Amino acid sequence: ETGVTQSPTHLIKTRGQQVTLRCSSQSGHNTVSWYQQALGQGPQFIFQYYREEENGRGNFPPRFSGLQFPNYSSELNVNALELDDSALYLCASSLGAARHTFGSGTRLTVV
Amino acid sequence: EDKVVQSPLSLVVHEGDTVTLNCSYEVTNFRSLLWYKQEKKAPTFLFMLTSSGIEKKSGRLSSILDKKELFSILNITATQTGDSAIYLCAPQFGNEKLTFGTGTRLTIIP
Numbered sequence: 001e002t003g004v005t006q007s008p009t010h011l012i013k014t015r016g017q018q019v020t021l022r023c024s025s026q027s028g029h030n031t032v033s034w035y036q037q038a039l040g041q042g043p044q045f046i047f048q049y050y051r052e053e054e055n056g057r058g059n060f061p062p063r064f065s066g067l068q069f070p071n072y073s074s075e076l077n078v079n080a081l082e083l084d085d086s087a088l089y090l091c092a093s094s095l096g097a098a099r100h101t102f103g104s105g106t107r108l109t110v111v
Numbered sequence: 112e113d114k115v116v117q118s119p120l121s122l123v124v125h126e127g128d129t130v131t132l133n134c135s136y137e138v139t140n141f142r143s144l145l146w147y148k149q150e151k152k153a154p155t156f157l158f159m160l161t162s163s164g165i166e167k168k169s170g171r172l173s174s175i176l177d178k179k180e181l182f183s184i185l186n187i188t189a190t191q192t193g194d195s196a197i198y199l200c201a202p203q204f205g206n207e208k209l210t211f212g213t214g215t216r217l218t219i220i221p
Contacts, residue, residue: 004153033208042115042199042211043154056208088152092209099145100209104153 004093004103012109013081021076021106025093031055032074033100034066037088049074078108086110113138117200117212125220128190132215134200135182144176144183145209147199154199157185187217195219 005024013019025032031050035043045058049068063079072093078085086109092100114137124130134144143161147154158167160176160183167174171190176183187194197216201209 031207035209035211040213042201042213043209045208045210048208058208090152090154094207096207099156099159101156102147102153104151107152 004091004101006089006091006103006106008106009104010107010109012111015081015083015110017081018077018079019081019108021078021089021091021108023074023076023091023093023103025072025074025091026101029093029095029101030072031094031096032068032072033092033094034074034076035090035092036060037090037105039087043090046076081110083110113202113204113210115200115202115210115212117198117215119215120213121216121218123218123220124190126190126192128219129186129188130190130217132185132187132198132200132217133182134184134212136200136202136210137181138202138204138210140204141178142203142207145201145203146174146183146185147201149197149199149214150195157198190217190219192219192221 033048034046037043047057048055052068068074088105090105092102094100118133146157158174163178174185197214199214201211
């Protein structure tokens with residue numbers, strides 16, 4: 001079975017720009033969750049998608065948005081980037097309430 | 112608001128020692144508790160606990176959950192340098208999101 005794949009692995013953006021991160025879920029998984037992990041912190045829940053619908057959201061502003069596609073892959077979009085958005089962005093897929101399988105993440109640096 | 116506290120924040124031990132990592136939580140709509148190991152980027156799954164008092168084991172690692180007292184522990188016996196990592200505890204609530212603690216950074220000295 002293929003695991004969770006994220007792209008790109010690293011990204012540098014300028015404050016105010018927009019960014020799109022991508023995630024391919026593990027085969028057979030229908031739920032995708034996105035997490036932000038700042039340096040020295042645990043991952044923080046951004047939102048979750050199930051069957052192409054948002055299924056829960058953490059304390060993140062509306063400029064963080066997402067999509068899930070019919071093949072269960074997903075995108076995370078962040079508009080008007082701020083310096084504090086610099087972090088490791090992790091995508092995790094699961095089948096319902098089963099354990100989350102994480103990708104290797106995208107390291108975003110905002111300068 | 113959901114809250115997860117892991118202790119200690121950091122731990123340095125010698126190879127061969129036994130360590131116990133702690134995780135306490137305050138929740139609503141608790142479903143299960145997961146432990147992950149994070150070495151570089153991707154957290155890798157260790158255990159998923161749903162019932163109190165039932166120990167789960169995988170080699171030198173074991174974990175148990177106490178749903179009455181709202182905590183879990185992760186034990187690692189005969190530690191090896193490859194066990195050096197950040198260990199994350201994540202209760203799973205309501206809509207299946209994971210709420211992570213800050214993690215325990217474990218360093219094993221040869």
